[in-house]
Amino acid sequence: MTTTSERTSPAERFQAIIDADEKIEPSDWMPEGYRKTLIRQIAQHAHSEVIGMQPEGNWITRAPTLERKAILIAKVQDEAGHGLYLYSAAETLGVTRDELVELLHTGAQKYSSIFNYPTLTWADIGAIGWLVDGAAITNQVMLTRTSYGPYARAMVRICKEESFHQRQGYEIMLRLCNGTPEQKAMAQDAVNRWWWPALMMFGPHDSESTHTNQSMEWKIKRISNDDLRQQFVDMTVPQAEYLGLTLPDPELRWNPERGHYDFGEIDWDEFWQVVKGHGPMNRDRLEHKIKAWEDGEWVRDAAAAYAEKQQARRAASRTGG
Amino acid sequence: MTTRDRITSRAPQGSVPVFDGDPLFLYLVRHADDNLILAQRLSQWVSWAPELEEDIALANLALDFLGVARALYTYAGEVEGRGRTEDDLAMLRTEREFTNVLLVEQPNGDFAHTMARQLFFDAYQLGLWEALSSSADATLGGIAAKALKEARYHFRHSSTWVIRLGDGTEESHRRMQAGIDALWRFVGELFVGDDVEAAMVEAGVGVDPSTLQEAWEERVSDVVSQATLSVPDDPFQRMGGRVGFHSEHLGHLLAEMQWMQRAYPGMEW
Ligand SMILES: [Fe+2]
Numbered sequence: 023m024t025t026t027s028e029r030t031s032p033a034e035r036f037q038a039i040i041d042a043d044e045k046i047e048p049s050d051w052m053p054e055g056y057r058k059t060l061i062r063q064i065a066q067h068a069h070s071e072v073i074g075m076q077p078e079g080n081w082i083t084r085a086p087t088l089e090r091k092a093i094l095i096a097k098v099q100d101e102a103g104h105g106l107y108l109y110s111a112a113e114t115l116g117v118t119r120d121e122l123v124e125l126l127h128t129g130a131q132k133y134s135s136i137f138n139y140p141t142l143t144w145a146d147i148g149a150i151g152w153l154v155d156g157a158a159i160t161n162q163v164m165l166t167r168t169s170y171g172p173y174a175r176a177m178v179r180i181c182k183e184e185s186f187h188q189r190q191g192y193e194i195m196l197r198l199c200n201g202t203p204e205q206k207a208m209a210q211d212a213v214n215r216w217w218w219p220a221l222m223m224f225g226p227h228d229s230e231s232t233h234t235n236q237s238m239e240w241k242i243k244r245i246s247n248d249d250l251r252q253q254f255v256d257m258t259v260p261q262a263e264y265l266g267l268t269l270p271d272p273e274l275r276w277n278p279e280r281g282h283y284d285f286g287e288i289d290w291d292e293f294w295q296v297v298k299g300h301g302p303m304n305r306d307r308l309e310h311k312i313k314a315w316e317d318g319e320w321v322r323d324a325a326a327a328y329a330e331k332q333q334a335r336r337a338a339s340r341t342g343g
Numbered sequence: 344m345t346t347r348d349r350i351t352s353r354a355p356q357g358s359v360p361v362f363d364g365d366p367l368f369l370y371l372v373r374h375a376d377d378n379l380i381l382a383q384r385l386s387q388w389v390s391w392a393p394e395l396e397e398d399i400a401l402a403n404l405a406l407d408f409l410g411v412a413r414a415l416y417t418y419a420g421e422v423e424g425r426g427r428t429e430d431d432l433a434m435l436r437t438e439r440e441f442t443n444v445l446l447v448e449q450p451n452g453d454f455a456h457t458m459a460r461q462l463f464f465d466a467y468q469l470g471l472w473e474a475l476s477s478s479a480d481a482t483l484g485g486i487a488a489k490a491l492k493e494a495r496y497h498f499r500h501s502s503t504w505v506i507r508l509g510d511g512t513e514e515s516h517r518r519m520q521a522g523i524d525a526l527w528r529f530v531g532e533l534f535v536g537d538d539v540e541a542a543m544v545e546a547g548v549g550v551d552p553s554t555l556q557e558a559w560e561e562r563v564s565d566v567v568s569q570a571t572l573s574v575p576d577d578p579f580q581r582m583g584g585r586v587g588f589h590s591e592h593l594g595h596l597l598a599e600m601q602w603m604q605r606a607y608p609g610m611e612w
């Protein structure tokens with residue numbers, strides 16, 4: 023329970039809510055840094071959902087069966103929905119969706135680097151569901167307990183769908199691994215390419231991470247990058263074993279003393295290259311997004327013009343009788 | 344100009360159907376093909392829509408049409424009795440064996456083109472599913488009843504957009520009119536029946552497509568006039584989809600859609 027009295031300052035009330043593990047709501051006072059951090063993080067998260075539609079959308083028209091096609095369309099549609107919830111959560115902090123989209127298009131805001139890798143085969147759709155949605159869930163389960171109410175609530179909804187996506191991805195992989203040698207090789211190739219980028223999704227080491235400390239104090243972030251990455255590895259290794267796939271890390275082994283898997287070092291040069299815009303697909307993703315936005319401008323303008331006309335007509339019929 | 348005055352091209356000499364068989368099977372497959380090909384076209388919009396809400400709406404449409412296609416193929420496979428599955432029918436037939444109407448295979452074009460195609464087809468399916476809901480074939484009747492509920496939503500979606508775009512800005516009006524003009528030549532085919540339909544009408548299973556025409560005209564002309572648009576004067580109508588005489592677009596669509604099954608035959612996915 024928070025005790026709020028007339029005499030406490032807004033900053034003290036804010037801190038009391040954080041200390042009591044309760045939620046900050048849009049109407050509560052909050053430090054400017056807290057608001058800025060949240061806008062940046064929620065927007066980046068929303069952008070990731072939307073850009074993520076591209077690599078997966080890339081296989082909708084070529085899905086091998088009608089059932090797989092339906093599942094994939096529904097999945098990509100869910101991601102668009104996640105983008106919408108998250109933009110709405112960001113809007114509670116006093117920005118508009120259009121402003122955030124503009125910041126994405128100019129490169130001022132980022133999206134998850136994972137989507138800067140191409141989907142080359144059908145197995146990539148399985149690997150993304152299993153590993154990328156899997157990594158996203160690890161992060162997002164933590165965020166259901168984040169201190170900002172609208173963000174936490176959006177995450178609760180999103181997490182349910184993400185775990186569905188992860189199961190569907192794993193199911194694609196299982197089918198491939200139980201299939202022909204060609205299919206199994208396709209699955210192994212996809213895991214070889216997606217494993218390290220999936221580990222990179224948790225961000226730099228805690229010692230290198232610029233935002234982590236303050237975010238942890240504000241309880242926006244509640245588990246550190248390295249701890250989340252470890253959770254993900256521990257969860258995923260047995261799943262890979264069950265599939266009979268080899269994770270592409272010779273240093274990966276169970277450490278009985280730590281009670282965790284040890285694993286090798288991420289190629290941080292590659293990580294920073296992709297963050298800086300030099301991943302395989304950075305340019306393509308952004309160009310696709312901007313083209314779709316610009317091609318749609320006349321449609322959005324028409325919808326706005328029509329709504330205005332309708333309003334004018336209604337007003338005229340009220341006054342004119 | 345009404346569709347009753349239309350000049351319809353016949354499929355050219357020599358382009359007779361490359362298939363024959365149980366009329367119920369053929370009837371189910373042609374409607375399944377309509378729905379699958381349209382679903383494939385709509386799914387090409389995903390991540391390209393004018394706004395996020397519309398990405399979701401277009402994906403929804405694709406899912407609805409795909410769902411109907413799957414139900415119809417599955418039932419067609421049972422009717423045929425040769426063990427063909429929905430995927431066999433969708434992925435392993437050639438261009439000449441697909442019997443969808445030409446309208447649904449036309450490229451997406453801009454958003455106005457897609458909405459014109461959708462308006463024409465949604466208005467058609469409203470009448471079709473309503474009639475087929477009381478089919479003597481209970482399975483088809485069940486599929487139709489479910490599809491009718493979806494078709495009402497589809498028609499509301501497409502007619503709302505056609506009106507907004509027609510009565511929006513100068514540019515959107517021009518584009519919407521261009522979409523209607525470009526696709527008008529494919530609407531006549533929706534209402535021309537053949538021996539397959541005749542057999543199905545006689546059995547109380549199917550509907551004579553020409554009986555759907557008048558209500559279609561009313562629905563479409565109401566939307567078109569609200570949208571401050573008009574339909575073209577040119578009475579010429581293209582035909583041929585039902586006998587597998589397609590436009591050149593279908594082969595490319597199938598090449599993409601069927602690629603996995605062709606490249607990796609006989610595997611489970
Ligand atoms: Fe998502």
Ligand SMILES: [Fe+2]
Binds near residue numbers: 101155183184187
């Ligand atoms: Fe997801």
